[in-house]
Amino acid sequence: MATDTTKKETKAKKAKAPKEAKSASGEINKLRIRVRAYEHKILDASIKQIIDTALRFDAKVVGPIPLPTEIKKYTVNRSTFVFKDAREQFEMRMHKRVVDILNPGPKVVEALTNLSLPSGVNIDVKMM
Secondary structure, three states, rough: OHHHHHHHHHHHHHHOOOOOOOEEEEEOEEEEEEEEEOOHHHHHHHHHHHHHHHHOOOOOEEEEEEEEEEEEEEEEEEHHHHHHEEEEEEEEEEEEEEEEEEEEEEEEEEEHHOOOOOEEEEEEEOOO
């Protein structure tokens, strides 16, 4: 009997624990920037530009964290009819990185919005 009540108490304590405390003024705690590109050199250059911009305004940066490369493979026939067994394979690689900026100020957000990055770089910004 004693073990049943202690299990219930510990479950109740775990349920009441806050996951992540937000600041009292309602500011953004973290800015998560997810960058994707087909060419890894352009991706690394744009990540470096983002990090330099954030560090210029004294923001704490976590990353870049490389995510798994998404590979799409396509198989096509080299010829039709008789030579159906001859095929070619092509692939497209999507390289991804994640950068977290902790406690960004309004100057950091403004500087990141005015940033011009090369074409072919896809950016997703999430405020957490």
